[in-house]
Structures are given as structure tokens and as C-alpha cells.
Amino acid sequence: MILAANFKMNHTRASTRAYLQKLESIDKGDVALYLFPPFTALDNYDTAVATIGAQNAYCAQSGSYTGEIGLEQLEEFGIKTLILGHSERRHLFGESQELITKKFAFFKEQGFTIFYCVGETQEVRESGSTELIYSYIEQQLEGIDVAYEKLIVAYEPVWAIGTGKTATTEDIATMLEFLRTKTKRPLLYGGSVKPQNIAQILQVPECEGALIGTASWNVDTFMTMINIAKEL
Numbered sequence: 001m002i003l004a005a006n007f008k009m010n011h012t013r014a015s016t017r018a019y020l021q022k023l024e025s026i027d028k029g030d031v032a033l034y035l036f037p038p039f040t041a042l043d044n045y046d047t048a049v050a051t052i053g054a055q056n057a058y059c060a061q062s063g064s065y066t067g068e069i070g071l072e073q074l075e076e077f078g079i080k081t082l083i084l085g086h087s088e089r090r091h092l093f094g095e096s097q098e099l100i101t102k103k104f105a106f107f108k109e110q111g112f113t114i115f116y117c118v119g120e121t122q123e124v125r126e127s128g129s130t131e132l133i134y135s136y137i138e139q140q141l142e143g144i145d146v147a148y149e150k151l152i153v154a155y156e157p158v159w160a161i162g163t164g165k166t167a168t169t170e171d172i173a174t175m176l177e178f179l180r181t182k183t184k185r186p187l188l189y190g191g192s193v194k195p196q197n198i199a200q201i202l203q204v205p206e207c208e209g210a211l212i213g214t215a216s217w218n219v220d221t222f223m224t225m226i227n228i229a230k231e232l
Contacts, residue, residue, distance in 0.1 A: 002209030160191030
């Protein structure tokens with residue numbers, strides 16, 4: 001079971017350190033934990049409870065890429081885990097599939113663990129066309145090595161991210177079953193996951209964990225979800 005906390009543009013280095021110190025007290029059982037702080041909160045944290053990753057990076061060692069970080073900056077903190085393809089990168093910041101594919105190839109070559117996100121928009125979901133939904137997801141897999149041994153795929157319907165809406169367990173099951181025909185790598189669900197629904201989500205067939213946003217920003221809430229997950 002995998003639980004990943006995406007801090008997005010929240011937390012500082014000091015608050016991330018305090019978060020980890022409190023998290024160290026938990027018995028996480030067989031649950032693998034990942035934390036994705038913002039760039040300015042990355043550090044060489046002395047922790048064995050969770051793997052620290054980056055929310056984004058550019059596909060270069062270093063260079064003239066204003067506002068980006070690359071391999072040189074990640075290596076300073078021993079970061080070898082990365083989120084790619086998140087809907088907020090695609091839809092708010094205009095990352096194309098071509099760019100995401102380029103990033104994937106670069107960081108795969110560097111041996112990174114890659115959390116790769118896919119998910120349909122509300123417009124596509126409300127079309128009522130299963131064929132259209134599947135085609136939309138397939139386009140997000142174009143150019144991605146779905147057999148890469150360090151790949152983790154997160155299904156995150158765009159309309160359920162930060163909206164309070166959650167896909168039904170039937171919707172999640174259908175989409176994860178479809179993704180299972182594309183890859184044998186671990187499949188996660190993300191989209192308004194919280195203590196009230198995490199047990200039901202994690203018991204969906206093919207679901208091997210969750211990529212959690214808002215509900216993970218508070219360490220006590222995240223620990224509650226860890227305790228629920230380890231009992232399943």
C-alpha cells in the first residue's frame with residue numbers, strides 16, 4: 001500500500017521538518033509513505049518514515065531555465081522521486097504531453113521513481129462516452145514507458161481535485177481496471193481523498209494506494225489515514 005502526500009504550494013522547510021518529526025512516531029505497518037513538499041521546503045531530512053520527492057522538475061542537469069529546478073538541485077538533497085503529469089501542471093501551467101514525455105524519458109534515464117498522473121476533465125466525464133474517456137487517458141500515456149519498473153500511476157480525475165468531489169468507487173474501479181490493461185505497475189487514486197472515504201477507496205479492486213492533496217497537509221489527518229490504510 002502506498003500513501004503519498006502532495007503538499008502543493010503549502011508548507012515551509014520548518015513546517016515540513018516538524019511534520020516529519022511528528023510522523024516519525026507512527027507505526028506505519030506495511031504502508032509506504034511519500035512526501036512531496038514545495039521546492040523551497042526540500043532538504044536533506046533525517047527521516048526513515050517517508051521518501052521525499054519533488055512535485056516537478058525540468059529535464060536537464062542545469063541551465064538557463066528561469067523558474068525551474070533540475071537534476072543538479074534535486075541531487076543536492078538526494079531526491080530520486082518525482083511527480084509528473086499532474087493535472088495542475090497540464091491545465092494551469094500548460095504542460096503539453098510532448099514536454100511531459102520528454103521529462104519522463106530524462107528522469108527515467110536517471111533512475112527516478114516517477115508518480116505519473118492521468119485523469120479526465122469534467123467535460124470529458126460528462127460526455128457520457130466511455131470511449132471518449134478511455135481515449136483521453138490513452139493520449140496521456142502516449143510516449144510513456146508503462147513497463148518502467150519505477151513507475152507508479154495515479155488516476156486523478158481533474159474534476160475531483162481540490163473540489164471536494166470524489167469519483168464513486170464504481171467509477172474508480174472502472175478506470176483502474178482500464179489502466180490495468182495498460183500497465184502492471186502500481187495504481188493509485190487521487191482526488192479529494194480524506195479520512196471519511198479512504199477506506200472505501202483503498203478497497204477498490206486494483207487500487208494500491210492514494211495520492212493525497214489537501215487532506216495530507218495536516219499531519220494529524222495524514223496519520224489518521226495511514227492508520228486506516230494499515231488495517232486494511
